[in-house]
Amino acid sequence: MCTSIFTKTMDGKYLLSRTMDFSFPLDPSPIYMPRNYTWTSQAENVTNENQYGFVGAGRLLGSSYFVADGVNEKGLSIAELYLPGEVQYQKEAEAGKVNLAPHELILLLLGNCATIEEVAQKIETINLVDLKVPMLNIVTPLHWIITDETGRCVIIEPTEKELSIKENPIGVMTNSPCFEWHVQNLRNYLNVRPKQYEPAKFGEFTALPFSQGTGTMGLPGGYTPPERFVRAAFFKEHIDQAQDEAAGVTNNYHILATVRIPKGIVVTDEGTQDYSQYVGTMCNQTRSYYFNHYENNQIAKVTITKELLESDVPIELAADRNETFKELN
Template identity: 60%
Template sequence: MCTSIFIATKDNKHLLARTMDFSYPLGASPLYIPRNHTWSSDSDHKSWQNSLGFLGTGEQLEDNYFVSDGVNEAGISVAELYLPGEVVYQKEIDPAKLNFRPHEFIMWILGNVHSLDELKKQLETINLVNQPVPELGFITPLHWIITDANGRSVVIEPTETTLHFKENPVNVMTNTPTLEWHIQNLRNYLNVQPMQFAPVEFGDYEAQAFSQGTGTSGLPGGYTPPERFVRAAFFKEKIDEAANEDEGVMNALNILETVSIPKGIVVKQTGEEDYSQFISIMCNESQTLYYKDYASNGITKVSMTEELLNQTDVKIFSVDRTPVYKKAN
């Protein structure tokens, strides 16, 4: 599960935000992967050296780092989400291509891609191999939303041998089905609006609303991917536009709160609880990452400073996972 949105502010800042909905305890934190960071793909054990530094959300798993989202110094931000039942990975490595296990693809994008056009040109050279995350023991069925500082948003979905590069006119992504299905499904919600419905006459009786909010009565309320997609698309489209980055962060949090999953509400047949472990927000212009943990109302902020860019080692930032209160007396 997971929901992502891409929003703009009046002063032309662009922010990619996402919930991380998962049952397996991730223990993720904000981290910085430096320029020239060397890592090895578990698919063919080839060594890679990133050319770009980036901020992300993730954790160290043995010798490598597992990253779920991030923003690089070129202003490219990415979030990976689940697409179960739809993905098609390749059974074997291809010596003529760049081979990655699915969860490694985001590391390559953030560490090496300067623009969406560059990414599109290189997609045909990518081979995603049907192999699990070694430390987790399962294959992650992923798709990716990638955005830039020009306000462009695309989705990559591996549903055939060739990776599909899709322009995303709605700037929202959730999970299965594929992006095209979700976009077409929005046609079922043309009646949803912020404006209150007018009274309606039934004979001599004029029925008036009990209270405000009748225009939103058609919004779906569950946590399936289609329902979350519709809610996120509606709130993103109708919320008052943020003036600047700070307001944009608050807008993103307020939108994603409408799709965030509390513990105990979505339970698998195995008894495991899917819940929104964290929300992360990336600004493409300032190259800043904002992290909000499930356990706290506080926000951890990390920016791409010159000092950070000159660092040669991976840096993991600590997160205070306790509630934050401002005492008034």
């Protein structure tokens, strides 16, 4: 599952937001991954060293860190989402390539790329191998939405052996089918609009609208990827543009509220609940990461500071899981 949106504020801030919808309890926290962090790839047991520090959401799984999204010190932001039934990973490592498990790609890109141009060059050298995530014991069918400080937004969908980037002019991504299908599906919703529909005559009878909101009749209301894509694209397109970063984060939370999945609403074939475990937002300009758990609507914030950049070990920054209230009396 998962939904991601990319927005711009009036004062030039770029914000990438995502819901993390999953049935396995990931138990993630905001985490800072340091410069010069070394990690060993599963595919060929090779040690990699990152150049850049970044902050995002993740956790330690076994002896390796799992990161699902983040922004690095150069203003590159990435979020990984599911693309089941579409991805094509390779069965074995390939000589002359950087061989990675799919869930390791985000760690490599955030740790070593400053721009989308550098990402495009880097992925030419990468071979994604069909390997399971430690502890989860599943191969994660992933695709990635990527933005940088220039405001460019692209995606990577590993549906062929060679990886490449696709431009994302809509600034929305969900799950299967592939991105091009979702783009064409928007043509089914040309009638949906914020403006109220006018009264219509049927013979001698004039039908008046039921209150407000008739322009939004036709918006899909379910939680399938196509429905979430359409809702996210519509709300992103028509919401009042935010003036600054704080308002932009608030806007993105309002947009994603239309696609966040409460517990009990989506149940898998195995009987587990697929729900929105957290929402994360990255600001490319300020290198800030915003986060809240399912259980707490209070938004936590972590910014890449000089002090963080001086750390040489990963730092987990716990966000409160308990709902907080501002007492007014």
